[in-house]
Amino acid sequence: MDQGNTAFLLIAAALVLLMTPGLAFFYGGLVKAKSVISMMMLSFGSMGLIGVLWVLYGYAIAFPGAEGTLFPWSIDGSALGLNSLLETPEGAAYPPLAFVAFQATFAIITVALVSGAIADRAKFGSWMVFAGVWATVVYFPVASWVFNFGLAEDGSFAYGGWITHGLQDVFGVGAIDFAGGTAVHINAGAAALALALVLGRRVGFQKGANVPHNPPFVLLGAGLLWFGWFGFNAGSELAADGTAALAFVNTIAAPSAALLAWLVVEKVKDGKPTSVGAASGAVAGLVAITPACASLHPVWAIVLGLVAGAVCALAVELKFKLGFDDSLDVVGIHLVGGLIGTLYLGFFANNTGLFMGGNGAQLLVQAIAAFAVMIYSFVLAYLIGFVIQKTIGFRVKNEDEIAGIDTSVHGEEGYVLTDAR
Template sequence: MNAGDTAWVLASAALVMLMTPGLAFFYGGMVRSKSVLNMLMLNFIALAVVSVLWALYGYSLSFSNDAFSGLVGNLDFATLKNTMGHLVGAASPDGKTPWPGPDAIPALSFVMFQLMFAVITPALISGAIADRAKFWSWTLFMALWVTIVYFPVAHWVFNFNGYTGADNKGGWIANTLGAEDFAGGTAVHINAGAAGLALAIVLGRRVGWRKDPMRPHNVPFVLLGASLLWFGWYGFNAGSALSAGDLAATAFTNTTVATAAAVLGWLIIEQIRDGKPTTVGAASGAVAGLVAITPACGFVNPLGALAIGVLAGALCALAVGLKYKLGFDDSLDVVGVHLVGGLVGTLLIGFFGTSSANPGIAKDGFFFGGGFSLLTKQAIAAFAVMGYSFIGALVIGFLIKVTIGFRAARDVEVAGIDEAEHAESAYEFGGFSGGSVRGTGGKAVDGAGSAAVLEGSKA
């Protein structure tokens, strides 16, 4: 066991965990003030629900021995049995060390690292249905979607033969198809973006969409959230090397330069199209670059990362307008940023991939003499995940809609979903501070303990 690699993987898991609260701030700043708490909760609840499901059966379905044709794992690791005191990544009996190696790490460090990927993926979807989703309906959707869609797709993409056990067989994309996805362009971003599109269709448009401005209520929140995402993304990408070595440094470098280039790409499009570069645009461009470089960061050189970043920033900036042309209300541009960005990054590996970035593992793309073979594999992987996620989310979302209901009532949406769903508001505008609704029958009590004065001031 390599103690340095173990420390890096555990630190990376903590960085990726921070991305979910960062996403909550990013999304929360972009919604209106009357629904910011609901948006925060739709993200934060993922940490609770997915963590429990991951421990019960999610890790096993994703990373145990294949149960059926590379599509899903079995239950050998259910309740995390056979993980405590065990290692992953050790050399196989034939003397070859499974990627990424080169040394073994405790199985539970890998379990926790991959958990954080499973947490943030459904949280990404929530931005597509901001301002109008019932909290418990969303929670049920998330539990079903990660079980039916995310855990199998993680098995397809991340479960390499022999990594979690010398005799373990993994998923079809990683092992049979041989497509390249270093940190989750398909399993995380295309997966979430396709599901977001499906849910936007199921729930329908917000009241006042296209008529009311629906501007971000707190732009500093947006930039803070994007900055936390950028910081945490180093764990997401460089941590996926699963070792503290040259490959992690390559992924770290590519993540930095691609994200920086994407900010510039997005802002240039805004300047040409709208005449002004915006703060929200800079934050969104950074996220678009992070999304696009995720699958490619361990398979391209820095020049390729720059190209992927600037193309992703520009293309995602153009793609966010598609919802107005096609008529679907993707509230916070999950489709334009995560689906399109994920597709851009995954497919461009077929052009910019180079074996020099990851010798013995990476394949050469078109610009490095590899022809179109790698691009074909990348396209099959990307569109397979997109189709499966879209159909899965569409069916699950529709079933919830016709049973317990998914969308908040019209008057609740207009008045503000925070009060109806959570009995709270993000901001108190009555002039008093230190208020709490707990134990007061729903009346906020000021610092002096006078509910009557506060109620009178509101009236």
């Protein structure tokens, strides 16, 4: 067992876990002051619920074995409760539980991302029901499509997901998704769009009606997300090597460029570059580089960041033109950014992209992967959300929404400005 790589993987897992509290600050700062606790609790609720489900059966669905290529999903019964993963096989690079821990943090952050689309108007209990069901029937299977590493007899990990391994059998190349452009960002973005449609628009929804109540929270959250993202991207190599170093550098380059591009668009379009725009641009770049971080020259990573930052800055305006209320721009940043990063690889991936010595097959499989995940996630998220709304109810009462849902849902206030004692 390689203790260095084991330590690397465990540290990366800790970094990715930090991303969810970072997301809570990022989202919390974007909502109104009377909804900040509710918004942050959606992320913390996801941490608790998905952490438990991952141990009980999530890993068994997401990683059903080296031959687990069934569509849409299969399950490894021996891995339920992680029973078969407690011992380290002879010759394994690191304990299986280190990989389990790393992937658990991916599941947690993906579910939490979806919550940004329903800010200011969702019941906490209904969100928890949605989170558990969606993770079970959407995230865990989709993670298997992309990330599925099965333990081979020699203790090594082997690919088994249809998006990577299966498409390669058909087209000669598999889709490239190093750290989760499809499984995390397109997946969460499509589900967010579905939930935004199910819950409908907030009271008084229009451009300029809802402004972030705490931009410093937004910047703090973006900083924590960026910090954790190094574990997300470089850690996906599962080893401290040159590929991890490339992923690390690209996780600096792309979001830096995206931040600048977003600010330029803001300046041209609205006359002023904003702190929230800087934070959003950085996140858009992080989203776009996620699938591509190990497959791009750093210069092409900068180009990707510029494209993602500019396009996502424009895409967040679509909700006003199309009439759907994606409260915190999960669609405009994560769905659009995920699509950009995934499809960009079809053109510029090292040695295989259309413009980098490859052919159209790489672009084709990237598109198949992206749109398969998007459609699957959207349809099932809409159905799950619709059933919850029609049974136990998903949306709070209008009067609670107007007053702010922290008190009505959680019995707390985010800011106590007077001492009543």
